[in-house]
Amino acid sequence: MIEIPHGARVFGMQLPIQAQSNYFVGEWERDAGPAELARIAKTADDTGYFYIGVCDHVALPESVVGGMGTHWMEPIGTLSWLAAHTSKIGLLTHVYVLPYRHPLIAAKQFANLDYLSRGRALVGVGAGHVEAEFEKLGVDFHRRGKAVDDALVVLAAALEHEFVDGFGARPRPVQSPRPPIWVAGSSERAIRRAAKFADGWLPQGPSDAVMVATLQAGRETAGRADRPMMIGHITPFIYVGDPAWNVGEGTISGSPVAIAEQILAGTADGVNQIQVRFKARSCDELCEQMVAFATDVAPLLTTIS
Numbered sequence: 001m002i003e004i005p006h007g008a009r010v011f012g013m014q015l016p017i018q019a020q021s022n023y024f025v026g027e028w029e030r031d032a033g034p035a036e037l038a039r040i041a042k043t044a045d046d047t048g049y050f051y052i053g054v055c056d057h058v059a060l061p062e063s064v065v066g067g068m069g070t071h072w073m074e075p076i077g078t079l080s081w082l083a084a085h086t087s088k089i090g091l092l093t094h095v096y097v098l099p100y101r102h103p104l105i106a107a108k109q110f111a112n113l114d115y116l117s118r119g120r121a122l123v124g125v126g127a128g129h130v131e132a133e134f135e136k137l138g139v140d141f142h143r144r145g146k147a148v149d150d151a152l153v154v155l156a157a158a159l160e161h162e163f164v165d166g167f168g169a170r171p172r173p174v175q176s177p178r179p180p181i182w183v184a185g186s187s188e189r190a191i192r193r194a195a196k197f198a199d200g201w202l203p204q205g206p207s208d209a210v211m212v213a214t215l216q217a218g219r220e221t222a223g224r225a226d227r228p229m230m231i232g233h234i235t236p237f238i239y240v241g242d243p244a245w246n247v248g249e250g251t252i253s254g255s256p257v258a259i260a261e262q263i264l265a266g267t268a269d270g271v272n273q274i275q276v277r278f279k280a281r282s283c284d285e286l287c288e289q290m291v292a293f294a295t296d297v298a299p300l301l302t303t304i305s
Helices: 027-031 034-046 062-068 075-083 103-116 131-137 141-160 188-197 209-221 256-265 283-300
Strands: 010-014 051-054 090-093 121-126 181-184 200-202 230-240 252-254 273-278
Touching: 010 283, 034 051, 034 075, 034 283, 051 075, 075 090, 075 103, 103 121, 103 141, 121 141, 131 141, 141 181, 141 188, 181 188, 188 200, 188 209, 230 256, 230 283, 252 256, 256 283, 273 283
Parallel strands: 010 051, 010 273, 051 090, 090 121, 121 181, 181 200, 200 230, 230 252, 230 273
Antiparallel strands: none
């Protein structure tokens, strides 16, 4: 099973292009496509990123399209395609809306991804949030938390064992005993779900000391405090160097040391995985930023003192 080494802190990124919400899409992404997506994934693979992440919506109502758009590439198919363009990097769903699928279907998809990628699947799952999307799919929005709790047990069992309740499925995952399951969400219930069921916790934004303490308390209660655990954090947007254009309020920029200091100042104790995101005006500039971060900033972040 993929784990973060003790005493280390890793970094990964959510891919652009795959999801094009109007809340965060860059203008250059609207005309980009598979070639640019593959190039970004390959850049991350070549420069030491721990994972690339993609997210999940099936069909969005017109009422939210003004903010969220409709361009959300299917996550498992996208990661399977990117597996052929990379060789080392983890392939993360951040996140796969688990209540939309039967847990055996989810297990089949993730097992297949792990098999095709030779052991690089990271199973990031969450409860979802667009009520109208749930209604369109015939799924009870108000029971989605309970649905995730129930499904996680079946998902983990089906990823670990060929047969569950007398029904079997192959191919099997390459990772042993199964790929890691990272549960997403920043609510108290989601954090406690991660503590009870998961190998990692993915916040839906920045994490803080209160969230991490809630997670650790939940792990203690569940008798899982001694197990390895991925504890995540999402940084503000980053621009390595002094930008000659308006990168927007709240973007971290400057020298590698200054950027690392600002990131660490906002990172709670116990966090061992940082998700970064960059401001850029083109695919070329994004790849340059990714390389600059991996080369000059990441070494200042990746050891936990």
